[in-house]
Every structure is written in C-alpha cells, then in structure tokens.
Amino acid sequence: MAKFRYVHFLISFLESFDIFTFEWDIGNSLKSEEKHGVSIEQIESCFLDEKILSLGIQIEPEVKEDRYGIIARDYDGKVLFVCFTIREGKIRPVSGRVANKKERLLYEA
Numbered sequence: 001m002a003k004f005r006y007v008h009f010l011i012s013f014l015e016s017f018d019i020f021t022f023e024w025d026i027g028n029s030l031k032s033e034e035k036h037g038v039s040i041e042q043i044e045s046c047f048l049d050e051k052i053l054s055l056g057i058q059i060e061p062e063v064k065e066d067r068y069g070i071i072a073r074d075y076d077g078k079v080l081f082v083c084f085t086i087r088e089g090k091i092r093p094v095s096g097r098v099a100n101k102k103e104r105l106l107y108e109a
Contacts, residue, residue, distance in 0.1 A: 002083070004069045006056035013086070014054070014070075020047050023090040036097035038080060043096035046072035046082050053107050058083070071099050071107040079104045 022044055032038045046052070047070075055069035070082050079099040085092045099107065 002058050002067075002069065003060040004055040004057060005059045006054065007068075010054040010056060010068055011052070014047065014052060017047075020044070021090045023087060023092045025092065025094075028092075028094055032093075032096040036095075038074075038096040038098065040093075042074040042076065042078070042080065043082055043093050045075035046070065046080050046096070047091060048075075049073045051107070067094060071103050073107075079107050 024040065029040055032043060033040070049072035052070055052072040055071065058067040058069060065085050067083055067085055070084075072080060072082065074080050080096050081099045081103050082096045083094045085094060
C-alpha cells in the first residue's frame with residue numbers, strides 16, 4: 001500500500017479552483033473502472049467534495065512523478081481514495097477505488 005506525507009499546499013491548491021480541468025491518460029481512464037468499478041465521473045466528482053481529505057504526496061513506493069492522494073465522497077456518496085498528479089494546473093487522475101475501512105474512518109473523523 002502506498003504511503004503519503006502531508007503537504008500543506010495541496011488543500012489550498014484544490015480549494016483555489018471553481019472548476020477543475022482533468023486530463024486523462026488513455027490507460028488510466030479505463031483502469032479504475034475495470035479494476036475497481038469506479039468511473040471517471042465518480043473520480044472527478046470527488047474533487048467537489050467540501051470535506052475532501054488530503055493525504056498529501058506519495059512517498060512509498062517511489063515514483064518518477066509527484067503523486068498525491070485524497071479521500072473524498074463522490075456524487076453518489078461513496079467514499080473513494082483517489083491518486084493523481086498535477087500537470088500544468090490540470091488534475092491527472094492515476095487511479096480511484098472505494099476507500100478501505102481505515103480510510104473511511106479517517107475521512108469521517
């Protein structure tokens with residue numbers, strides 16, 4: 001399981017947008033739905049959750065590009081874990097899945 005280190009700027013960055021622009025990699029646009037049953041629309045809607053929880057920057061496993069993690073509710077009320085990168089001010093989702101019990105408890109605290 002990936003590990004994250006909290007970074008202060010992430011919530012400020014996410015809160016600075018009225019409208020998010022998403023950029024989807026062809027492989028990533030299908031991966032979450034095929035692997036976890038989570039659609040692109042569900043992942044994108046998480047960024048509108050007023051109670052979005054920033055996990056921060058991924059520190060393990062090591063990756064070439066900075067990755068960030070959030071826990072948030074989608075448009076249907078499901079709590080999801082979403083991993084993404086930021087490129088030129090655009091959100092580039094890497095994956096999304098239903099949050100596990102520990103993540104849900106963290107979100108609901």
